[in-house]
Amino acid sequence: MSAALTGRLSIFNDKGSRVFLSALALVIVVAGLGNLLVPSDSVFHVSTLTITLLGKYLCFALLALSVDVIWGYCGILSLGHGAFFALGGYAMGMYLMRQIGDRGVYGDPVLPDFMVFLNWDSLPWFWHGFDQFWFAMVMVMLIPGLLAFVFGWLAFRSRVTGVYLSIMTQALTYALLLAFFRNEMGFGGNNGLTDFKDIVGFSLQADSTRVTLFIISAFVLALAYLVSKYIVTSKYGRIMVSIRDAENRTRFLGYKTEKYKVWLFVYSAVLAGIAGALYVPQVGIINPGEFAPLNSIEVVVWVAVGGRGTLYGAIAGAILVNFAKTRFTGIFPEAWLFALGGLFVVVTIFLPKGIVGLLSKRKSVLDAQSTEKAEAA
Numbered sequence: 001m002s003a004a005l006t007g008r009l010s011i012f013n014d015k016g017s018r019v020f021l022s023a024l025a026l027v028i029v030v031a032g033l034g035n036l037l038v039p040s041d042s043v044f045h046v047s048t049l050t051i052t053l054l055g056k057y058l059c060f061a062l063l064a065l066s067v068d069v070i071w072g073y074c075g076i077l078s079l080g081h082g083a084f085f086a087l088g089g090y091a092m093g094m095y096l097m098r099q100i101g102d103r104g105v106y107g108d109p110v111l112p113d114f115m116v117f118l119n120w121d122s123l124p125w126f127w128h129g130f131d132q133f134w135f136a137m138v139m140v141m142l143i144p145g146l147l148a149f150v151f152g153w154l155a156f157r158s159r160v161t162g163v164y165l166s167i168m169t170q171a172l173t174y175a176l177l178l179a180f181f182r183n184e185m186g187f188g189g190n191n192g193l194t195d196f197k198d199i200v201g202f203s204l205q206a207d208s209t210r211v212t213l214f215i216i217s218a219f220v221l222a223l224a225y226l227v228s229k230y231i232v233t234s235k236y237g238r239i240m241v242s243i244r245d246a247e248n249r250t251r252f253l254g255y256k257t258e259k260y261k262v263w264l265f266v267y268s269a270v271l272a273g274i275a276g277a278l279y280v281p282q283v284g285i286i287n288p289g290e291f292a293p294l295n296s297i298e299v300v301v302w303v304a305v306g307g308r309g310t311l312y313g314a315i316a317g318a319i320l321v322n323f324a325k326t327r328f329t330g331i332f333p334e335a336w337l338f339a340l341g342g343l344f345v346v347v348t349i350f351l352p353k354g355i356v357g358l359l360s361k362r363k364s365v366l367d368a369q370s371t372e373k374a375e376a377a
Contacts, residue, residue, distance in 0.1 A: 016356070017229060020312040021222060027054070028218050032211050048207050052282055053326065055214040057319045059279040062221050064302045064318035065228060065311060066271035071300070072309030073232050074264055075244035077162075079296050080169030081272050083176050084144035086290035088273025090180075091143060093193035093286040094127060095136035096204075100197050113195070114188045124186045133200055140277040141270045148269030149262060156258035156265075161247070170293045177291035192287025199281050210282070217278045221315070224271055228311055231267070240264060301344045307356030317354060 031054055034046030063085050070076040102109040106116040110123055129135040151172060155165060183189040202209045231237050242250045243257050251257050280286045289295075299318075306317020321340075329336045351358055 014229070016310065016312050017225075020225070020315065024218055024222055028215055032215060035207060035211055048210050051207075051210050051214050055210070055217045055282045056279060057322050058214070058217040058221050059275045059282070060299075060302070060322050061315040061318040062217070062224055062275035062278070063272050063299055064306070064314040065221070065224055066268045066275065067299050068303045068308060068311055068314035069228050069232070069271070070264055070268045071303060072311075072314070073237060073244060074240045074261060075247075076261065076265065077166045077300070078169045078265075078268075079166045079293065079300065080171075080173035081268070081299055082293070082296035083169075083173035083291055084148065084269040084272035085276040085279070085295075086173075086176070086180075086286070086288075087144045087147065088140045088276030089280040089286040089290060090187060090193070090276075091130075091136055091139040091273070092277035092280045093196075094130040094139075094187075095133060096196040096199060096281060097193050098127070098131040099199070100195065103197055104195070112188075112193070114183075114191065115186070118183060120186075127186070137277070140273050144269040144273030144276075145266050148266045152262040152265040153258075156261045159258075170296065173291050173296055174293050177288050177293075180288040180291060188287070190288060192285060192289075193280075194285040194287075196281065196284055204281055204284070213278070213282050217282070220274060220278060224274070225311060225315070228271075231264075232311070236260070298340065301340060301347075303354075304344060304347050305351075305354055307354030310354075310356045313354050313356035316356065320355075 031046050031051060034044055035048060035051050038045045040047075063081065066084075067078060067081050070078060097112045100112070104113040104116075106113050108116050111120060115123070130139070151169075155168060160168065179185055180187050180192075181190050187193065196204055198204055199209070199213075202212075204210075232240070239250065239255060239260055243255075243260060247257055276286075276290070298321075302318040302321050303314040304317070305321055306315065307313025321343075325336060325340075328339065332339070347354060
């Protein structure tokens with residue numbers, strides 16, 4: 001049996017993968033039908049707000065997956081993946097702004113409202129083409145991918161690793177934060193892009209559109225998981241793990257490790273960009289705050305809590321932490337960041353393999369006990 005076929009089959013032989021994909025399919029069916037078919041006065045009705053929150057969580061899960069691919073399997077700790085997420089979001093936001101047309105506050109059929117307010121005479125060159133959905137989708141993947149390629153090529157060829165690489169990625173996202181805050185950049189300044197009306201002709205306020213975006217987010221997450229699982233279980237994935245564990249030894253064996261790292265870094269950035277593009281139409285805004293270094297650090301916490309190097313653990317961590325954030329920021333708004341930092345410290349010290357690692361360890365103990373009982377009998 002070929003290695004490629006073995007890699008494909010291992011995806012579905014993994015119990016964790018089957019559980020994750022089954023749970024995701026169940027959530028799609030229950031939430032979607034509960035919103036569209038169940039009357040709003042029923043206890044089983046799923047509100048549009050809940051659908052939007054679930055869609056946002058799935059986007060964050062895709063972002064966490066993109067970080068786990070490079071951190072968990074290649075040892076590249078990126079503290080700047082929020083930059084790729086935000087760039088993908090801005091590309092989608094530019095398309096949505098172009099769809100507003102003369103329905104804006106100032107009624108200009110071409111210029112977005114913030115450009116009219118700033119007395120811009122014409123549309124900047126880099127906004128052209130974003131009136132087409134296909135062009136925007138290409139930019140969603142191309143812009144983060146190109147930035148990741150340039151950054152990764154320069155960093156990995158120079159053999160920058162460890163904490164130095166993490167600091168450089170954080171500096172990258174902070175530099176973009178400062179740049180996008182400037183009005184003259186042409187991206188809405190500190191207010192960003194908002195007041196979206198529709199997407200490919202469908203109103204963003206309609207329940208059916210919200211459910212569709214939620215389903216698309218779930219489908220993209222599942223597809224990204226399957227592709228990522230195939231990559232990490234293939235020969236390429238085994239090489240990446242060897243780079244993570246002993247890069248010098250892998251290099252001495254003849255592998256050009258920097259090329260493998262650049263390729264995986266670009267793939268990860270594209271996933272993050274897609275996550276940002278799915279996020280924006282569901283929350284209705286994109287601004288420079290998405291570039292904040294703290295956002296990228298939070299993603300690392302999600303991955304660590306769920307379980308680094310498991311893929312589905314990163315997804316679970318993103319959903320659980322963001323659900324907790326939604327609940328507790330309303331109760332303890334000022335204490336949430338301290339709780340998040342404490343959670344990361346606790347997980348790092350006591351649960352180095354995250355929740356998934358704890359469950360696996362517990363399962364191993366139960367299996368060992370069952371074996372001992374069977375032998376004793």
